[in-house]
Amino acid sequence: MSNEQVLxxxxxxxxxxxxxxxxxxxxxVTVLSRRRNEAAGFVAAGMLAPHAEGLTGDLLRxxxxxxxxxxxxxxxxxxxxxxxxxxxxxxIVVPFKDAKERDRYATAAFGEALNRQRLxxxxxxxxxxxxxxxxxxxxxxxDNRRQLMRALESACVDRGVNFQEGxxxxxxxxxxGRLYGVRTRDSEGLLSTLTCTKAVLCSGxxxxxxxxxxxxxxxxxxxxxLQTPRGALRHVxxxxxxxxxxxEDGLVVVGATSEPEAGFNEGLTPQGQKSLxxxxxALLPDAVNWPPMERWWGFRPCTPDEGPLLGQxxxxxxxxxxxxxxxxxxxxxxxxxLLADAITHQATSSEATRMLHAFRWxxxxx
Ligand SMILES: Cc1cc2nc3c(=O)[nH]c(=O)nc-3n(C[C@H](O)[C@H](O)[C@H](O)COP(=O)(O)OP(=O)(O)OC[C@H]3O[C@@H](n4cnc5c(N)ncnc54)[C@H](O)[C@@H]3O)c2cc1C
Numbered sequence: 001m002s003n004e005q006v007l008x009x010x011x012x013x014x015x016x017x018x019x020x021x022x023x024x025x026x027x028x029v030t031v032l033s034r035r036r037n038e039a040a041g042f043v044a045a046g047m048l049a050p051h052a053e054g055l056t057g058d059l060l061r062x063x064x065x066x067x068x069x070x071x072x073x074x075x076x077x078x079x080x081x082x083x084x085x086x087x088x089x090x091x092i093v094v095p096f097k098d099a100k101e102r103d104r105y106a107t108a109a110f111g112e113a114l115n116r117q118r119l120x121x122x123x124x125x126x127x128x129x130x131x132x133x134x135x136x137x138x139x140x141x142x143d144n145r146r147q148l149m150r151a152l153e154s155a156c157v158d159r160g161v162n163f164q165e166g167x168x169x170x171x172x173x174x175x176x177g178r179l180y181g182v183r184t185r186d187s188e189g190l191l192s193t194l195t196c197t198k199a200v201l202c203s204g205x206x207x208x209x210x211x212x213x214x215x216x217x218x219x220x221x222x223x224x225x226l227q228t229p230r231g232a233l234r235h236v237x238x239x240x241x242x243x244x245x246x247x248e249d250g251l252v253v254v255g256a257t258s259e260p261e262a263g264f265n266e267g268l269t270p271q272g273q274k275s276l277x278x279x280x281x282a283l284l285p286d287a288v289n290w291p292p293m294e295r296w297w298g299f300r301p302c303t304p305d306e307g308p309l310l311g312q313x314x315x316x317x318x319x320x321x322x323x324x325x326x327x328x329x330x331x332x333x334x335x336x337x338l339l340a341d342a343i344t345h346q347a348t349s350s351e352a353t354r355m356l357h358a359f360r361w362x363x364x365x366x
Pocket of ligand 1: 167222326
């Protein structure tokens, strides 16, 4: 057990997950959260897909380490909150135009190779252009939008995490080069100074607004959900540019556009929604007739190599857990463990040390 006091800057997916983990270890934790519903944690499709995404190198390894930890991580959240997180072992199918393209896929060795006949068995109604596929049975999904985020919030409350909702961190305060606090503004405009010796920057796509030296920028994504005939889709389909994720309740979540040029421009666009419809038609033509239920958007926190920034930041006392781009839901379990171990000085494995080095914030200067 530890009696460390830690401020969490941002109450999105990483902020909640790290707050929960630290509180379980006995730390006294306060989460400062500007706006709950702008978090990408409420936007994501929730795919747990290191293999289907075709990740490579250290990012693939980080994803695999996280995937292994997810069942235990979810069990802890469910036990503390008493709420389900919506973890589903649906497997993910990646379709290809031909076997050559399939066999060249970065993670082909981790999947089951499918011919057209087997692809049709797994994905009835898939468009005829797709002649081959890979089934990644080990990949899955979690219902972050409707279940995981709420369960995490409740698990944090259960573990005594203090929430300051509607509180924006305006800047980080330093003394003798070390972090000593943050300046904040609440929803009524009241300015305050909170002192701390340890804080974790979990401000998602907005992280560089607090620390401009961090190479984190927003990549907007638009989504839509469809009501399906029950049981129409059993596996996630991960096509180029578009994916369909079947939830337990009969909804299929479809994503996502990738719009770095949009910056922080909010809202849906006709072009974005049209490209989702085109993606659906190219994968599963019948699905264009499934009624749309909800449309939404959000901002992925991206970095130049699309990997997260983890571990100690440029100011002593400030830790980083940001820049998870399109794999933050997948990477939440390993991120919380790496950060909690480092902050509470727990002994770590050599692989954990290697991962913190591989994803250090200043790696781009190399
Ligand atoms: C369209 C889309 C689809 C995605 N699909 C997947 C997927 O299928 N699988 C997957 O693994 N990942 C997916 N992701 C990625 C995943 O959602 C993100 O990587 C993850 O949510 C990042 O978590 P975070 O806590 O860093 O950021 P967020 O969840 O965005 O949270 C950041 C929080 O910080 C707060 N904040 C910002 N600045 C301040 C400040 N100055 N003061 C106080 N609070 C502040 C914000 O209000 C926000 O609540 C997707 C993302 C998008 C947008």
